[in-house]
Structure formats: structure tokens, C-alpha cells
Amino acid sequence: MASASGFPASFYGEPGVLGLLANGISAFLVLLQNFHGARTGVPAEGVENILAGVHLILIGGVCQLVAGLLSFRKYDHLSGTSFVGYAALWASYGATRIFLGAKQQSPNLFNESAMINSTFPDLFTDTSINKTDMFIKESAIAGLVPYILLSFLLAFCSATVNYIMPFVFGAITLTLIFEAVGLVAGWGLVVSGVLELLILLFAIYGSSALLIKGLAQRYVLKGFGNPLFNVLLLGTTNASSSQSLGQEKKKNTKYAEPMALGFFCDTVSPFIFAFYAFNYFPSLSVAAIWITINSAAQLLSSYYAYMRQDCYHATKFGLHCVFWLVKTWEEHVVSVTISRAEAGEVRHAMVGNWFFVSAALVLCIASLNKDTLELVHNSFFVLVTISTISQIPIERYYIFFGVTCSLFTLLSYYGTFARLINTIAEKALIPVGPQPVSTESLQKYLSFLKRSKQHEPEDKGAQLPDALFYLCNGVAALSAIHSIQPGLAFFDLTVPWVLIPGAIIQAYVSRLQVQGGQRFGSVVPSFYVAIWATWSWFRFAGHRLEISTESANGFAAGAIAFLVINAFLILVAAYSNLVLLVLTTVMEVIIVCFLLSTLGRLPYQLEVAMLAIFAIICLYGMLASLVNSIFSKTLIPVGPSLIKDKKKKESETTYPCFVTNSRETSGLLKIAKLLENNGVCGIPTDTVYALAASCKNPSAIEKIYSIKDRPAEKPICICISSVEQLVATKPPFSPLLWEFMRNVYPGGISCIVPKGDWLLKLGVGPAYDRVGTRDSIMIRVPDHTATAHLCEFTGPLAITSANPSGEADSTHHDMVINRLGHKIDGVLCDGESNEVVASTVVNCLKIDEGTISILREGCVPALKVRQIFERVKSNML
Numbered sequence: 001m002a003s004a005s006g007f008p009a010s011f012y013g014e015p016g017v018l019g020l021l022a023n024g025i026s027a028f029l030v031l032l033q034n035f036h037g038a039r040t041g042v043p044a045e046g047v048e049n050i051l052a053g054v055h056l057i058l059i060g061g062v063c064q065l066v067a068g069l070l071s072f073r074k075y076d077h078l079s080g081t082s083f084v085g086y087a088a089l090w091a092s093y094g095a096t097r098i099f100l101g102a103k104q105q106s107p108n109l110f111n112e113s114a115m116i117n118s119t120f121p122d123l124f125t126d127t128s129i130n131k132t133d134m135f136i137k138e139s140a141i142a143g144l145v146p147y148i149l150l151s152f153l154l155a156f157c158s159a160t161v162n163y164i165m166p167f168v169f170g171a172i173t174l175t176l177i178f179e180a181v182g183l184v185a186g187w188g189l190v191v192s193g194v195l196e197l198l199i200l201l202f203a204i205y206g207s208s209a210l211l212i213k214g215l216a217q218r219y220v221l222k223g224f225g226n227p228l229f230n231v232l233l234l235g236t237t238n239a240s241s242s243q244s245l246g247q248e249k250k251k252n253t254k255y256a257e258p259m260a261l262g263f264f265c266d267t268v269s270p271f272i273f274a275f276y277a278f279n280y281f282p283s284l285s286v287a288a289i290w291i292t293i294n295s296a297a298q299l300l301s302s303y304y305a306y307m308r309q310d311c312y313h314a315t316k317f318g319l320h321c322v323f324w325l326v327k328t329w330e331e332h333v334v335s336v337t338i339s340r341a342e343a344g345e346v347r348h349a350m351v352g353n354w355f356f357v358s359a360a361l362v363l364c365i366a367s368l369n370k371d372t373l374e375l376v377h378n379s380f381f382v383l384v385t386i387s388t389i390s391q392i393p394i395e396r397y398y399i400f401f402g403v404t405c406s407l408f409t410l411l412s413y414y415g416t417f418a419r420l421i422n423t424i425a426e427k428a429l430i431p432v433g434p435q436p437v438s439t440e441s442l443q444k445y446l447s448f449l450k451r452s453k454q455h456e457p458e459d460k461g462a463q464l465p466d467a468l469f470y471l472c473n474g475v476a477a478l479s480a481i482h483s484i485q486p487g488l489a490f491f492d493l494t495v496p497w498v499l500i501p502g503a504i505i506q507a508y509v510s511r512l513q514v515q516g517g518q519r520f521g522s523v524v525p526s527f528y529v530a531i532w533a534t535w536s537w538f539r540f541a542g543h544r545l546e547i548s549t550e551s552a553n554g555f556a557a558g559a560i561a562f563l564v565i566n567a568f569l570i571l572v573a574a575y576s577n578l579v580l581l582v583l584t585t586v587m588e589v590i591i592v593c594f595l596l597s598t599l600g601r602l603p604y605q606l607e608v609a610m611l612a613i614f615a616i617i618c619l620y621g622m623l624a625s626l627v628n629s630i631f632s633k634t635l636i637p638v639g640p641s642l643i644k645d646k647k648k649k650e651s652e653t654t655y656p657c658f659v660t661n662s663r664e665t666s667g668l669l670k671i672a673k674l675l676e677n678n679g680v681c682g683i684p685t686d687t688v689y690a691l692a693a694s695c696k697n698p699s700a701i702e703k704i705y706s707i708k709d710r711p712a713e714k715p716i717c718i719c720i721s722s723v724e725q726l727v728a729t730k731p732p733f734s735p736l737l738w739e740f741m742r743n744v745y746p747g748g749i750s751c752i753v754p755k756g757d758w759l760l761k762l763g764v765g766p767a768y769d770r771v772g773t774r775d776s777i778m779i780r781v782p783d784h785t786a787t788a789h790l791c792e793f794t795g796p797l798a799i800t801s802a803n804p805s806g807e808a809d810s811t812h813h814d815m816v817i818n819r820l821g822h823k824i825d826g827v828l829c830d831g832e833s834n835e836v837v838a839s840t841v842v843n844c845l846k847i848d849e850g851t852i853s854i855l856r857e858g859c860v861p862a863l864k865v866r867q868i869f870e871r872v873k874s875n876m877l
Contacts, residue, residue, distance in 0.1 A: 014210040015074065019067030019083040020168060024203025026060030026090045027175065027196035034182070034193035049101030053094040060090025061293075072304055075856070077257040077423050078161060080304075082154045082169065085264050088297045089147045089176075092290040096140045099286055103136070137183040139286035142275035144180040146268045148173060149413060157420045160231035164206040164223035171199040231425045258304035260419040262317040263377075265298035266412035269324040270384065270405035276331065277402030284328065284335040291328040295321045299508060306465070306512055309808050311629035312370070315467040315622075316363055318508075320381070322475065322501050323356055327388060329496035338489050344394025346489045352479030352497045355615055356385040359471055362623045366630060369442045372433020377415055380408045426861065439631075446627055446635045465512035466625035469525050472509060473583075474618030476502030476532045477590075477611045480539070491540040498540065502532025524569055524584070531562060531587070535594065552598050559595035566591055571643075578639020579621045586614045655817055658826035662786040671828050672793040679825035680704055682802045682816035683790060685719075686783040687748045687835040687859050688809040689802040689816050691824065692719070694794050695767040701798045702770065707823045710805045716771050717750055717778035718764060719799045721791035726779070731758035734848045739872050745781035746788070748839045748859040752778045763795035771798050776845060786830060801838055811836050835859040 033052055068083035155169035175195040181188030209221035269291045276284055298321040305313035334343040360382040367374040387404040388397075418430040437445075479497035482490060506529050510522035538555050566588050573581040593607040624636040658674065660667025662684060671681050675694040680703050683692045691707065693700035701716060720726065723745050726733075733741075733753065741751060755777045759768055764777075772778060780799065782788065791797055802810045802820060810816045813829035821827065840858040842865055852869050854862040 014213065015067045015070030015076075015083070016079055016165075017067075017207045017210045019064055019071065019079060019086075020165075020203040020207040020210070022059055022064035022067060022083075022090075023086060023168060023172065024200040024207070026056055026064075027172070027199035027203075029055050029059070030093075030179070031193045031196035031200070034189040034196070037186070037189060046101055049097045053097035053099075053101065056094030056097065057091045061087050061094060062091075064090065069300075072258070077260060078154075078157060078420060079165075080258075081261045081264060081420065082158070082165075084261055084297050084300060085147075085150060085154070086172070088265075088268075088293050089151075092143055092293045093140070095289045095293065096136065096143075096286055099289065100136050136286050138275075138281040139272075139283070139290070141180050141183055142272050142280060142287060143268070143290040144176050146271040146409070148176045148180070150264055150267060150416065151176060153413070153417055153420070157417070157424065159228040160234075160421070160424055161227050162224045163226065163228045164202065164209065166228060168199060168202045168206055171195050171202055175199060231421060231429065234421060234425075234429045257419065257423045258301040258308070258310075258317070259313060260416055260423065262298060262301040262305075262313065262320070263412050263415035263419055265294050265301065265317075266320055266377075267409055267416060268294045269298075269320075269328075270412070271409045273324075273327070273331075274402045274405040274409065276335075277398040277405060279398070282335060284332045288328045288332040291324055295325045295328075298324070299505075302468075303508075303512075307808060311467065311626060312366055314465075315366075315471070315626055316378075318468045318505070319356075319359055319363065319471055322471065322505050323385065325500050325505075326352075326475070326496055329500065330493055333492050333496070337492055340394060340398070342489060343493070344397065346493060347390035347394075349482055349490055350390040350479070350493065350497070351481055352475060352494075353385065353388050353390055355474045355478045355619065357382065357389070358619050359474070359622060360385045362619070362626065365446075365623070366626050368437040369435055369439045372436060373415055373418060374432075375436050376433075377411055380404070380411050384408050443631055443635060446631075465509050465525075467622045467629065468509045468512070469506070470618040470621035470625060472501040472506040472525075473528060473532075474615045474622065476506075476535075477618065478615040480535060481608050481611050491542075495536050495540045498532055499536040503529045503536070506532070523572065524580070527565055527569060528587075531591070531594075534558060534562075539594075539597065556595060556598040559591060559598055562591045563588065563595065574643040575641050577641055579617065579624065581639075581642060583614065583617050583621065586610055586617065590614060655827075656821035657817070657824055659813075659817065659829055660826070662828050662830040667828065668786060668790060669793065671826050672790055674825045675700075675790075675794050675797070680707060680823075681825055682810075682813070682820065682827040683787055683797075683799070684784060684813070684828060684830035684833060685780070685787050685799070685839075686746070687837065687839050688811055688833045689813065690719075690799040691802045691820070692790075692797040692799045695764045695771065695796045695798055696794075698767045698770045701767055704798070704800060707820060708800065708803070708805045710800065715773050715778070716798045716800050717780055718771050719780045719782060719787065719791060719797045720762070721788040722746070722781060725762065725791075725796075726758075729758040729761040731756060736873065736876055737844055737847050739876060740844065740847065740852075740869060743868050743872055744842075744860075744865070746783035747781070748783070748835060749865065750778050750780045750839045750841045752776050752841065752843045752845060752855070754845060767798060778841065780839060784834075786828065790828070809836070809838055840865060 029052055033048070064083050064087040068080050068085075068087055071077075071083055072080035151169055151173040155166050155173055158165035158169055175192050178188040178192035178195060182190075182192055205221070206223065209223050212220045213224065272287050272291055275281065276287060281287070298317050302314045302317040302321060305311075305317060334340060338346070360378065364375065364378045364382060367378050384401075384404045387400040392400060418432050421430045422428050422432065476498045479494060479501075482494065506525050510525040510529060513522040513525055534555070538552075566584060570581065570584045570588065573584045589610045590607065593603060593610065596602050597607075621638070624638050627636050628634050628638070658670065660670055662668070671683070674681055675692060676696070678694075678697045678700045680691055680693050680700055682689055684690075691704050693704055695701075695718060704710065704716065705712060723742055726741075731753075737753065744751070753776065755768075755772055755775055759765070759777065764771060802816045804819060807819075810819065811833045812831065813827055816824075816827050835858075838856070838858045840854065840860040840862065841856040843853040843855050846852070850873065852865075854865060
């Protein structure tokens with residue numbers, strides 16, 4: 001590995017450059033169309049709309065999505081939420097233009113809407129184009145309105161961070177207002193065009209400020225780093241109220257908070273549905289695109305919750321995503337193929353929504369130890385799922401659905417605001433309510449099913465995707481139940497109910513299973529993706545595909561292959577737990593029913609019974625997986641494995657690397673010896689667990705990069721036992737720097753200081769070019785007795801967080817062993833870490849000029865660091 005020549009711009013680079021430019025260019029594209037239409041008097045149409053839509057999707061959607069992902073990875077929740085939200089907006093707006101352009105190019109393609117034709121018999125006369133355009137524009141307005149409200153919210157929240165983003169987001173808010181007006185009145189597009197020019201100018205300035213900051217490694221242009229107003233002015237909180245929230249421990253900010261993005265998406269989808277339910281527009285074709293893109297953003301919030309080891313929010317937002325997608329495409333079928341009245345008769349045979357109701361109730365149980373906002377939000381979601389029960393008479397169905405969606409939208413909007421502001425302030429400034437049930441009480445209530453009080457080993461993070469796995473299969477199975485003579489319309493409505501959760505979302509779950517290091521990877525969910533996709537194709541879409549007898553024989557052969565593979569999965573499940581074993585066994589019977597259906601000999605009653613049992617098992621599995629993962633212990637039993645794995649038994653006492661207790665001096669000496677002998681070990685610190693290598697062994701430091709898959713440009717810091725170790729080497733530090741370091745060490749702060757020959761005296765000599773950068777070095781003095789003693793034995797250690805690069809920090813020695821044990825030489829075990837976030841990084845290179853900068857806010861708040869510095873500086877005067 002080549003030595004670093006300095007902190008590269010990419011280390012300081014801001015994804016806001018890409019995000020702001022994407023907004024600016026997207027606005028410029030719309031501006032050109034608006035001004036062209038105003039000048040010529042002819043609005044854009046046909047190919048022009050299609051090309052504009054493609055550019056909006058690529059620039060405003062894809063590019064901004066990348067900016068949002070990078071912002072989350074840089075722990076910037078506000079920018080992450082904003083850029084992903086605006087990516088969904090521009091992509092939806094672009095898709096609408098493509099839809100409109102395609103319709104203008106080939107109007108006959110849109111004459112297949114039986115519902116619209118029957119509701120509006122004069123639609124396809126000489127004024128058909130204008131009326132169809134109106135339906136599309138009304139759908140776009142319904143999509144724009146929630147984004148207007150949310151954009152205003154983002155502008156307000158960003159004012160607590162800097163004073164460039166509020167102007168960009170504020171201009172976007174006004175632009176969206178006049179874009180909505182312009183869809184019904186042409187003059188609105190002219191005003192919108194002027195505002196879009198402002199977006200471009202603000203975006204250029206903001207991106208220039210961030211880009212120059214990345215190159216100069218400091219802010220040159222004004223606007224960032226100083227908020228318009230202090231977020232603390234929005235409210236206050238006290239210690240007692242914080243305790244009542246049940247959030248005593250700091251959150252893991254390795255990945256930025258995804259909750260605001262989840263609430264953001266829960267504002268958009270129900271708002272559009274409310275417009276549709278109240279018959280503001282009759283066709284859901286365009287609105288379905290908006291909700292689908294928005295649901296993809298919500299799935300991203302589920303993914304980032306998973307990355308933070310947050311099973312609750314990963315499951316919650318995954319459930320909401322599945323629900324909105326299923327309802328969207330079901331209603332799309334209703335709006336373009338059959339009338340609402342006919343749908344009301346057909347829906348009586350559909351029972352899949354009962355699983356959504358049950359799953360929503362499970363989430364309510366899991367949120368009892370969260371804050372009140374979470375419980376109320378989940379309760380309203382239960383109400384939304386109840387409002388879509390298929391057995392409700394159709395004359396009340398849409399009214400009930402529209403009202404509940406409206407209420408859910410309002411609550412989600414408040415939740416977005418509360419999560420954003422409270423995460424920015426790192427305290428509950430916006431009321432979210434106390435904890436309804438204490439964590440201890442909830443654990444006690446939920447463990448009633450547990451037969452014994454014996455201690456069961458914790459499985460940290462291993463069950464994170466399992467709740468979603470059971471959710472997807474449960475919805476698909478219950479939705480697959482149908483009557484003997486359901487009718488073709490029923491089949492059309494059922495396809496999204498089985499295909500979306502069973503195949504599409506379960507493919508996402510399969511990816512999580514692989515990333516989560518599950519023992520059997522994604523074998524089971526990947527196979528079930530194939531089963532439900534084939535089921536939808538043959539059983540429900542067969543009449544559309546006109547499957548022949550020969551094709552049915554092909555499906556029969558495939559069903560036999562499914563039987564053989566699932567028999568293998570039953571054996572796999574026998575190594576796992578009883579719930580999964582029963583699930584795969586029932587699936588074997590369901591596949592037998594599928595095989596018989598291909599032969600025209602379907603045992604209807606048996607299939608219905610097996611699908612119902614399968615769904616019940618999935619509901620229990622979801623509850624158990626969710627609760628056990630939230631509390632990191634088995635509160636709700638899933639049953640033992642029937643086949644005991646001898647290798648697993650041996651691994652209970654034989655670890656993949658040397659493991660010792662931090663309280664044993666002999667173990668500490670053994671770890672020191674491993675480090676001396678070119679080893680890499682996991683050690684505790686006063687924050688999270690770290691990987692350590694001796695500075696006497698440069699090759700061991702290089703091994704850390706390959707063990708973690710750490711980017712080569714990211715420097716590694718050094719860890720010493722005390723400030724006195726530095727004093728002995730006589731580095732040329734100023735009195736102010738010495739005093740500052742004595743005030744923050746030992747503790748959860750890392751200081752970047754100038755490099756020099758004094759490092760050779762400290763013992764860093766051989767690794768001089770392998771730690772820090774060419775001109776600077778970051779130093780840690782952990783407030784941890786075992787780590788301090790270890791540094792006294794070995795000399796300075798090169799350390800970095802003990803996690804695969806890009807994943808959450810390790811907060812328990814079990815996490816280090818499970819993730820990296822097969823790659824490292826030893827682990828010094830110390831139980832739970834003192835913190836769940838890493839240290840705060842302070843750049844002290846310009847401290848003699850009276851300034852410091854916070855490069856990363858960790859366990860010590862930036863405000864506290866600055867207070868310490870100001871106090872030290874004033875005492876030195």
C-alpha cells in the first residue's frame with residue numbers, strides 16, 4: 001500500500017455538490033420547457049416530453065439518489081433525506097412527462113381504459129386528448145402537493161444547519177407550487193420558470209462552496225457551517241423527560257438516521273391515495289408511478305435501518321413499502337380494467353389484507369417501548385389497513401380509505417418534522433411523547449411464551465431480515481387463497497398481491513440475508529421468490545398469457561423440481577429452528593397442490609387449509625423474529641433445531657481466533673504478544689471496539705486494510721496510553737494545544753496534530769508512513785484501563801473501528817468475533833462497549849490560529865468540544 005500523501009479531497013468531499021447540482025440542472029431542464037412554451041404559445045408534447053422526462057429521471061433522480069446514499073454514508077441524515085426525497089420527486093415528475101409524451105405520440109394506446117370509458121362516455125371524442133391530459137395533470141397535482149409540504153419542511157429544517165440549503169429548498173418549494181398551478185393555468189409555468197432559475201443559481205453557489213471546501217479542506221465561501229438560527233430555539237428538554245423516552249443510550253450514527261425518510265415517504269403515498277379515494281382523478285396509472293418510486297425510496301430507508309442494526313425500523317418501513325405497492329397496483333388494475341362497482345363484488349373473495357392488519361398489530365406491540373409518536377403512528381397504520389379490508393361494502397370502502405389516509409398523512413408529516421429536528425439537535429425538541437411501556441416490563445410481558453428461564457445465547461443481528469422474510473411469504477400465501485369460481489377479474493386483482501411481496505420484495509430480503517451473513521445465506525428466500533413468481537404466472541396471470549396444454553406440462557415439470565429442492569430446504573431448516581422447519585414442510589404440501597393444479601386435479605380444500613396454516617406460521621415467525629431481534633435475546637421461542645450441528649457445538653468453545661477476557665492479565669499479555677508478532681487483534685476502547693496493530697509492524701497495519709476492505713486513502717490513527725507518553729517525546733506543540741489535549745484526554749476525542757520526528761521517539765518509527773497522512777497524525781488516548789495497559793506493553797497501536805468498511809460499528813466482542821474473527825488473530829473481550837458511536841474527530845492543525853474544526857461528531861457532542869476549547873483558550877489569555 002502506498003503511503004498517503006495527505007487527506008485527499010474525497011475524504012472531505014461533500015455529496016451535497018452532486019445533490020445540489022442535480023436539483024439545479026433538473027430545474028433548468030424544466031425551465032427551458034416552460035419558457036419555450038410561454039414564448040411559442042405551444043406546450044411541450046410528444047418526443048420533447050419523453051426526452052425531458054428521461055433527463056429528469058437520470059439527472060434529478062439517479063444522480064440525486066447517489067448523492068443521498070453518499071450523504072447517509074457520511075452520517076448526514078438531513079441531506080440524505082432531502083436528496084433521496086427530491087430524487088423521488090424528479091424521477092416521478094420525469095416519469096409523468098414520459099407518460100404524457102407517450103400518450104401524445106400514440107393516443108390509441110390509452111383507449112383501453114374500460115373504467116374511464118364507462119365513467120366518461122364522451123372521453124374518446126374529438127376532445128379526448130384534452131380530457132386524458134387532464135387526468136394525467138390531476139394525478140401530477142396530487143403528487144406535487146405532498147412534495148410541496150415536505151419541501152417546505154426540508155427548507156425550514158435545513159435553516160438550522162446552514163443558510164444555503166434553505167434558499168435552494170425554499171426555491172424548490174415555490175417552484176413546485178407554481179408547477180402545480182401551471183398544470184391548470186399556463187401563467188403559473190412562467191413564474192415557475194423564474195423560480196427555477198433561482199434554484200439553478202443557488203445550487204451553483206452552494207455546490208461551488210462545497211467543492212472548494214473539499215479541495216481547500218476548509219470553508220472558503222460563506223453559507224455552510226453557520227445556520228440561520230439555532231435549532232435549540234425550537235424547544236427545550238430536560239433529563240427526566242429524556243429518561244422517560246426510553247432512549248438513555250446514544251444512537252448508532254454510523255449510518256445516518258433513516259426514520260425521517262421513512263416518515264417522508266409515508267406522507268406522500270397516503271396523500272396521493274386520499275386524492276384517488278375521493279375520486280379527484282379516476283385513473284391511477286400516473287399516480288401508480290409516483291407511489292412506486294416513492295415506495296422504492298421507503299425501501300431504501302428500510303435498508304439503512306438494517307445497516308444500523310435496527311430491526312424495528314427495517315421491518316416497519318419494509319411493511320409500509322409492501323402495503324403501498326400492493327394497494328397501488330391493485331387499484332391500478334381496478335382503474336384501468338374494471339369499474340369500482342365490479343371490483344367491490346370481486347374483492348369479497350380476497351383475504352390477503354387480513355395479514356397486513358395482523359402485521360400492523362405486531363408492529364404496535366413491538367413499538368410499545370418506543371416513544372408515543374411511534375405507537376400512535378403504528379396505530380393509525382392499523383386503521384389504514386382495516387379501511388382496505390375487502391369485505392367492506394364498496395360505497396363505504398373508498399370514503400373510509402380516504403379519511404384514514406388523510407389522517408395518516410398528517411401524522412406522518414408531523415413525524416417527519418419531529419425526526420428531522422430531534423436528530424439535528426440530538427435531543428427531543430419536538431415532542432414525541434414518553435415511552436408507553438418500559439423496556440423491562442415489555443420484555444417481561446413478551447416472554448410469557450417462554451417455558452424456561454435458562455439463559456440462551458444472544459444472536460446479535462442474525463435475525464434482522466427474518467421478520468421481513470415471514471412478512472413477504474405471509475402476505476403472498478394468504479393472498480393466494482381464492483374461491484372455487486373466483487372469476488377473471490379476481491385473478492387480475494390478485495397478481496400484485498402475490499407477485500409484489502412474494503417475488504419482488506422478497507428478492508430484497510434475499511439480498512439482506514446474504515449481507516447479514518446468515519448461515520444458509522439467501523437459499524430459502526431466493527427459492528421462494530421463484531415459487532411465488534411461478535404461482536402468479538400460472539395460477540393468476542395464465543388467462544392473460546393464454547397458457548397452452550404443453551406449457552402446463554412444463555409447469556408440472558417445474559413443480560416437481562420445486563418439490564425436490566424444497567425437500568432439501570426442509571433438511572436445511574432442521575438445522576435452524578422449529579418454526580422454519582414447519583414452514584418449509586407446509587410449503588412442500590402447497591407445492592404438491594400446485595403440481596396437481598397443473599394436471600387439472602387441484603385439491604381445493606387442502607390448498608386453502610395449507611395456505612392459511614402457512615400464513616399463520618409466518619405471522620408468528622414475524623412476531624418472534626422482530627421481538628427477539630429488537631431485544632437481542634429469545635423472548636418468543638422459535639423452537640430448537642432438530643438436527644444438532646456438531647461443528648456448531650464445537651464452535652461454542654472453539655473460536656476462529658484467540659479469545660480472552662480483558663480482566664485477565666495473562667490474556668492481556670497474550671494479546672500483546674500477538675500484536676508484537678505481526679498480528680491484528682480486536683480490542684475494546686472507551687467508545688466502540690477497534691482493530692489494532694503494533695506500530696512496530698507496518699505489514700500488520702496493511703493487513704487491517706484488507707481485513708476491513710478499507711479504502712486505501714483513509715488514514716489510520718494511533719492509540720497511546722496517556723498524554724505523558726507524548727510529553728516524553730517533546731513534540732513541538734503550542735501551549736494551547738497541550739492544554740486542550742490535557743482537557744480532552746483520556747476520552748472519546750481524537751485529535752489531529754502535525755506529524756514530526758517526535759513520532760520516532762514515541763515508537764511509531766517503522767510505521768511512520770503507514771499511519772496518518774504526510775503532514776498530520778490522529779491520536780487517541782482512550783479512557784479504558786485495559787487498552788491503556790495494552791499500549792504500555794506494546795507501545796503505540798494503529799487502530800480503526802472493528803467492522804467491515806461501510807457497516808455499523810461493533811458494540812460487543814461477539815460482533816467482532818462473528819464478523820472478523822476468521823481474519824484476525826485475537827479478540828480482547830470486554831462485553832458491551834461503553835458507547836455505540838465512535839470518537840469525535842477534532843482537527844487541531846490550526847489551533848494556534850485560535851480555531852479547531854470538527855471532522856466527525858461522535859460520542860462527544862461538537863458543542864461540548866467547542867465549549868472545552870473556548871474555556872481553555874480563555875484561560876490561556
